Amino acid sequence: MKFIKLFEPITINHLTIKNRVVMPAMALAYADNYTFSNRYKAFYRERARGGVGLMIIGPVAIDKVGSTPFMPGLFDDRYIPPIREFIDELHRITDIKLGIQLMQMGRYASSSYTGLTPIAPSAIASKLTREIPREMTRDDIEEVKEAYAQGAKRAIEAGFDYIEILAGGGYLIGEFLSPITNHRTDEYGGPIKNRMRFGLEVIKKVRQMVGKDFAMGIRVSGHDFMEGGHTNIESALFCTEAEKTGVNSINVTGGWHETYVPQITTNVPLGAFLYLARGIKEKVSVPVFASNRLGDPFIAEKALRSGAADMICWGRPLLADPELPIKVEKGRLNEIVYCIGCNQGCFDSLLSGSSVCCTLNPRVGREADTEIKEAKIKKRVFVEGGGPAGMEFALVAKQRGHDVTLYEKEERLGGQVNLVAASPGKKEFLNVVKSLKNRMEISGVKIKSKTTLTSKMVEEERPDVLAVASGARPIEINVPGIAQPHVVSAWDVLNEMVSDIGKEVVIVGGSATGCETALFVASLGVVDPETFTFLLYHSADDFDRVRKLLYRIGRKITVIDILEKVAGNVGISTRWSLIKSLRLMGVELRPKTKLVEITANAVIVDTEKGRESIPADMVIIAVGSQSVDDLAKEVKQDRTEVITIGDAKEPRKITEAVREGFDMALRV
Ligand SMILES: Cc1cc2nc3c(=O)[nH]c(=O)nc-3n(C[C@H](O)[C@H](O)[C@H](O)COP(=O)(O)OP(=O)(O)OC[C@H]3O[C@@H](n4cnc5c(N)ncnc54)[C@H](O)[C@@H]3O)c2cc1C
Ligand SMILES: Cc1cc2nc3c(=O)[nH]c(=O)nc-3n(C[C@H](O)[C@H](O)[C@H](O)COP(=O)(O)O)c2cc1C
Ligand code: SF4
Numbered sequence: 001m002k003f004i005k006l007f008e009p010i011t012i013n014h015l016t017i018k019n020r021v022v023m024p025a026m027a028l029a030y031a032d033n034y035t036f037s038n039r040y041k042a043f044y045r046e047r048a049r050g051g052v053g054l055m056i057i058g059p060v061a062i063d064k065v066g067s068t069p070f071m072p073g074l075f076d077d078r079y080i081p082p083i084r085e086f087i088d089e090l091h092r093i094t095d096i097k098l099g100i101q102l103m104q105m106g107r108y109a110s111s112s113y114t115g116l117t118p119i120a121p122s123a124i125a126s127k128l129t130r131e132i133p134r135e136m137t138r139d140d141i142e143e144v145k146e147a148y149a150q151g152a153k154r155a156i157e158a159g160f161d162y163i164e165i166l167a168g169g170g171y172l173i174g175e176f177l178s179p180i181t182n183h184r185t186d187e188y189g190g191p192i193k194n195r196m197r198f199g200l201e202v203i204k205k206v207r208q209m210v211g212k213d214f215a216m217g218i219r220v221s222g223h224d225f226m227e228g229g230h231t232n233i234e235s236a237l238f239c240t241e242a243e244k245t246g247v248n249s250i251n252v253t254g255g256w257h258e259t260y261v262p263q264i265t266t267n268v269p270l271g272a273f274l275y276l277a278r279g280i281k282e283k284v285s286v287p288v289f290a291s292n293r294l295g296d297p298f299i300a301e302k303a304l305r306s307g308a309a310d311m312i313c314w315g316r317p318l319l320a321d322p323e324l325p326i327k328v329e330k331g332r333l334n335e336i337v338y339c340i341g342c343n344q345g346c347f348d349s350l351l352s353g354s355s356v357c358c359t360l361n362p363r364v365g366r367e368a369d370t371e372i373k374e375a376k377i378k379k380r381v382f383v384e385g386g387g388p389a390g391m392e393f394a395l396v397a398k399q400r401g402h403d404v405t406l407y408e409k410e411e412r413l414g415g416q417v418n419l420v421a422a423s424p425g426k427k428e429f430l431n432v433v434k435s436l437k438n439r440m441e442i443s444g445v446k447i448k449s450k451t452t453l454t455s456k457m458v459e460e461e462r463p464d465v466l467a468v469a470s471g472a473r474p475i476e477i478n479v480p481g482i483a484q485p486h487v488v489s490a491w492d493v494l495n496e497m498v499s500d501i502g503k504e505v506v507i508v509g510g511s512a513t514g515c516e517t518a519l520f521v522a523s524l525g526v527v528d529p530e531t532f533t534f535l536l537y538h539s540a541d542d543f544d545r546v547r548k549l550l551y552r553i554g555r556k557i558t559v560i561d562i563l564e565k566v567a568g569n570v571g572i573s574t575r576w577s578l579i580k581s582l583r584l585m586g587v588e589l590r591p592k593t594k595l596v597e598i599t600a601n602a603v604i605v606d607t608e609k610g611r612e613s614i615p616a617d618m619v620i621i622a623v624g625s626q627s628v629d630d631l632a633k634e635v636k637q638d639r640t641e642v643i644t645i646g647d648a649k650e651p652r653k654i655t656e657a658v659r660e661g662f663d664m665a666l667r668v
Contacts, residue, residue, distance in 0.1 A: 003297060003328050005304035010053075010311065012287055013248040015161055015215035017097045017311075019053040020304055021325045022289050024219070024251065024313040025101035025164065026346075027059055027071055029355040030365065034061065034073030036083050042367035044086075047318050048096045051325030054311070055096055056164055059103030062151035063144065065116045066104035066172055070355070074102075074154045075147060087159035099162035100155045101219065102148055102206075106172030107133040107181065108257065119144075121176045121198070122183040127258045141188065141198060144172070148202045149209040156210060163210065165202060167242070168221035168235075170256030173199040177238060178229050196238050200245045207246035217249035217289075218242050222276025225255030225263070232279040243284045251289040251313065252277040262577040264292055264316070266341035267425030271299045278308040289313055295320075295339045297328040316346055319358045334438040337361060338431040344655050348571035359655040360432060362392075362662040370666065375400040379464035379668060383407065384453040384631050387415025388654045389646025390469030391436035392661030397668055398443045402465075405446040407453035413437050415471045416647070417654065422494040423516035424523045424581075432654065455634035465641045465668050468632040469661065472625035472647040477508075481598030482621075490517040490622035502618030503555045506603045508595050510561030512570045514622035515578055515589075518559050521620075522585040525554035553585050558614055560593040560605060625651040643668070 007019045030039040040057075048055060060074050061067030073079050087098055107120040110129045119140055120133035136144070152163050167173040175181040176198040182189050188197050203218065210216060220239060224230045230238075239250050254263040254273050262268050270293050277290035290309035294300050295317030303309055317324050320339035327336050337360050345358040358364040379402050383394045386408030394406040412418065414433035421429040440447060458466055474489045481487070488498050490513050501521055507514045527535075527549035535546045559566060559582070566589050567575050582589060590607075597604040602613045629648045643664050646657035 001298055001301060003301050006297065006301050006312070007329055010287060012162070012217070013215040014213050015097060017053040018095055019051070019325065019329075020311045021052045021054070022251070022311050022313045023047060023052045023055040023318050024253070024289075024291055024315045025056045025058040025103075025166070026315050026319070026356070027350060028365070029068075029070035029350060031070050031072050033069045034067070034071070034079065036072040036079065036086065038368065039365060040072065041086050043365065045090065046367050047322040048090045048094045050318065050322040051329060052096060052314070052318060053325075054099055054162060056099035056101050056162070057160075058101035058164075059166065060100055060151070060155075062102050062104055063147040064114055065119055066106060066109050066144075068105075068109070068113045070113075071103070074100075074151045074158070077154065080154050080158050083158040091159065097161045098159070099164055100158075100160045101164045101166055102151045102155070103166050104144060104147070104172040106175045107131075108171055120172065121181060121188065124181050124183065126170070135184075145202055145205045149205045152206045152209050156214065162215045162217065163206065164217045164219055164251060165206060167199050167218045167238070168253055169219070170221070170224070170226075170258065173202060174221060174224075174256070177234075178224060178226070180224075180226055180229050192234060192237065196241055199238065200241055203242055203245045203247055212246075215248050216246070217251055218247050219251040219253060220280070221255055222252040222273060222280060223255060225259035225261040227260065229256075232276050235276070236280045236283040239280050240283050243286050247286065249287045249289065249311075250280055250284060251291060252280050252309075253291045253313075264341060264347070265343055265574050265577060266428050267577060267581075268293050268341065270294065270296050271303060274303050274306075274308045281307070281309060287311060291315070293341060295324070297324075297333070316341070316358075319346055319356070319364050320360050334442060337435050338428075340428045340431055342429075342571075342654075343573045344571050344653065347573045351572045357655075359653075360435070360658060362659040370662075372396060372399050372666070375402060375668070378402055381405070381465040381467065381668065382453065382458060382461070382463040383467045383469055385415065385469035385471055385646075385648070386410075386413035386447070386449070387469060387471045387646060387657065388417060388432055388436065389471075389648070389657035389661040390415075390467060391433075391440060392658045393467045393469060393645060393665045394445045395436060395440050395443060396662050396665035397465075397467075398440070398445045400665065400668075402668065405448060405463075406440065407451050408447070408449045409452040411450050413447070413449065419491055419494040420654075422496070422520060424519050426516070453631065455631055458631070458635050458640060462639050465643065466631070466635060467661075467664065468629055468642060468644040468648050469646045469657075470628045470631060470648045472651045473628055474621070475624045475626050477621065477623055479595055479597060484598065484600070486600075486617060487598055487619045487621065490514060490620050493517055493620055494520060501555070502616070504615045505555055505557045505618045505620065506614055506616040507557065507559045507620045507622055508603070509622035509624065510559045510563065510566030510589065510591065511622070511624065512567060513624075514559055514561065514620075515567045515570070515582060517620055517622055518557050518587045519578070519581055519585065521555070522553040522557055522582075522587055526550055526552060526585075551584055551586065556588075556615075557586075558588040558590060560590045560595065560603070560614070562592070562594045564591050566591050627651060641668070
C-alpha cells in the first residue's frame with residue numbers, strides 16, 4: 001500500500017497543514033514550576049524535525065488551581081517570551097504547524113501540588129486523587145472562562161498557529177458534560193443542554209478572543225467508557241453544538257482515567273477506537289482527528305482512506321520514533337521504532353510521579369545530552385546475547401563506528417521478549433525484536449545466530465570490548481515434590497514446550513510472569529477473535545452464548561503468591577486490566593499463600609487460615625529469574641573491557657535493558 005492520504009495537505013479554517021499527522025498533547029512533566037524548560041525544547045525540536053504536520057504542545061495550564069507545576073503555564077505574561085522564542089525557532093527551521101492544548105484539570109488536579117483545593121462542577125472526588133473538589137460558584141465559572149480566553153490570547157502572542165481546548169478525558173469541561181460528575185441544580189447542571197453550557201461558553205469566549213480566522217479545535221472523549229457516562233451519541237451531540245459555536249476541528253480520543261475499558265495499553269487492538277471518530281465525523285462538517293493506537297502507518301492510511309477521520313494522532317508513536325512521519329513518507333519502514341503500547345516509560349512514569357521516558361527510545365527526555373556521536377577510537381566489540389540489551393548496545397556501538405559482532409545462542413533473536421509476546425494481548429512486543437534486528441542489519445552489525453559465545457572464543461579473538469548481555473534464567477526452588485513430571489516452569493509453558501496442560505492448574509508466583517502465564521493457559525480454551533466475529537456476523541448463535549465462549553476456559557486455574565498483592569510488578573496503567581482479564585477468565589488469585597509441598601495431585605499451601613490442599617494436576621513455577629553472567633566472571637579483563645548490561649546485571653525489564661545497552665554503548 002502506498003501512503004497517499006497520510007501525506008495530503010489539509011486546511012483547518014485558514015491554516016494549511018502539510019500532512020495528516022498530528023502529535024497530540026502529552027503531559028511530559030519536564031517543567032519546573034510552570035516554566036517551559038530546555039528539556040521541552042530539545043524534546044519538541046527533535047519531533048518537529050521528524051516530519052509531523054501539526055504538533056500540539058502541552059497541556060499548558062490556564063490557571064494554577066487546575067494544573068500541576070510540572071506542566072508549562074500560560075496564566076501570566078511572564079511565561080510568554082521563552083515559548084515565543086522557541087516557536088519562532090521552529091517556524092524558522094521547519095514547515096510544521098504548532099498548536100497548543102489549553103488545560104484545566106478540574107477534579108484531576110491535586111492540592112498536594114498546587115496548594116489549592118481543586119474546583120469542579122460538583123464536589124465529587126475522582127478515583128485518581130481521592131480528593132474532594134470544591135463545587136464551582138458562578139464567579140468561579142466566569143473566572144475560568146476568562147482564564148481560557150487569556151490563555152488563548154497569550155498563546156497567539158507566543159506565536160502558536162492552532163489552539164486546542166481539552167473538553168474530554170474527565171477534565172474540567174468533560175466533568176461539566178457528564179452526569180456522573182455534574183450534579184448541579186443551576187443552568188449548568190441537569191439535562192445535557194445545560195451540562196454542555198460551560199464548554200460551549202468557553203469555546204465562545206475563546207473564539208471572541210482569537211477572532212474568526214484563527215484555527216481552533218476541541219479534544220473530546222468519543223465515549224467516556226464510564227458507568228452512566230456519555231457514549232459516542234452524547235459526545236457527537238456536543239461536537240455538533242461546538243461546531244456551531246465556532247470550533248474548526250475535533251480531536252476524538254477515548255475515555256477517562258477511571259474507565260472500565262483499557263484505552264491505550266498493548267492489549268487494545270490497533271485502531272480499536274476509530275469507530276468513535278467515525279461516529280462524530282458523521283455528524284459534523286469540520287475535520288475530525290482520530291486518536292489512540294494508530295501508530296501502524298498502514299492502519300493510519302487505511303483509517304484516512306475509509307473516511308473515519310481526516311487526521312491521525314500519533315502520540316506515543318512519536319515518543320518511540322520522532323522521525324516516524326519522515327520514515328513512512330520516504331519508505332524507510334525497516335528503520336521504524338514502533339511504540340508497543342507498554343506504557344512503562346511514558347504513562348506509568350507520569351502516574352507514579354516521574355517525568356516521561358520511553359522503553360524503546362532511551363533518548364526521550366534526554367535529547368540534548370544523548371546524541372549518538374562517532375567514537376574517537378574505533379574498537380572491536382563482541383556482544384553476548386541478542387535480547388533487547390545486547391541488540392541496543394550492538395546497534396548504537398555500530399552507529400558510533402565500532403566493528404561489532406553480536407552472538408545469539410538461539411536461532412531467533414529477542415531473548416525473553418519472545419516469552420513476553422506469547423501472553424495474550426502482548427504480541428506487539430515482537431516489534432521490539434523486529435525493529436532492533438532491522439536496524440542492526442541496516443547499520444552493519446555482524447549477527448551470529450545459533451552461536452554460543454564462550455570464554456575460549458573471547459580469549460582467542462581478543463576483542464577490545466565484550467558486552468555481556470546474556471539475560472536471565474528462571475529461579476529454581478527447592479520444595480518437596482518439585483522434581484515431578486507435572487511440575488514445569490512458566491518459561492517452558494510460554495515457549496510452548498509443554499503439550500499437556502492439565503485441568504487443574506496451580507501457578508506458583510503471582511508476579512507479571514505468573515499472571516500472564518495464567519492468562520496464556522486460560523486463553524488456550526477460548527474462542528479466537530476471528531471465529532468470534534464470524535459467529536456474530538452470521539448471528540450463528542444467541543449473542544450471550546457466543547459471548548460466553550470468550551471466557552469459557554475449560555480448566556480451573558489458581559495463582560498463589562506469598563506476597564499481599566499479585567501483579568505488584570506490573571505498571572499502574574496495565575495492572576488493573578490484567579487483573580480484570582484474569583477475573584473475567586475465572587482465574588482464582590490467592591495472595592498471602594505459601595507453597596509448602598507438591599504432591600502427585602495437589603499443592604499443599606500455608607494460608608492465614610492454616611494449611612490447605614489445592615487440587616493440581618499441573619503445577620507451573622513462576623517465582624522470578626536470576627542473572628546469567630558466567631562469561632563476565634570467566635573472561636580475563638586485562639585484555640578485554642567487560643561490560644555487563646540488562647538482566648545479566650540484574651533481572652529487570654526491557655526498559656532498563658534498552659537504556660543500559662544504549663548508555664553503555666555511548667561510553668565505549
Ligand atoms: C514472561 C515474561 C514476561 C515479561 N514481561 C515484561 C514486560 O511486560 N515488560 C518488560 O519490560 N519486561 C518484561 N519481561 C522482562 C524482559 O523480557 C527482560 O527484562 C528483558 O528481555 C531483558 O533483556 P536482556 O537483553 O537483558 O536479556 P534476555 O532478553 O534474556 O536476552 C538474553 C539473550 O542472551 C542469549 N545468550 C545467553 N547466553 C549466551 C551466550 N553464551 N552466547 C550467545 N547468546 C547467549 C539468550 O539466548 C538470550 O537471547 C518479562 C519477562 C518474562 C519472562
Ligand atoms: C504520557 C502521556 C500523557 C498524556 N497527556 C495528555 C494530555 O495532557 N492531554 C491529552 O489530551 N491527552 C494526553 N495523553 C493522551 C495522548 O494524547 C494520546 O491520546 C494517547 O497517548 C493515545 O494515542 P497514542 O496511542 O497515539 O499514543 C497523554 C498520553 C500519554 C502517554
Ligand atoms: S514507553 Fe512503551 S508505550 Fe510509551 S511510548 Fe515507549 S514504547 Fe510506547
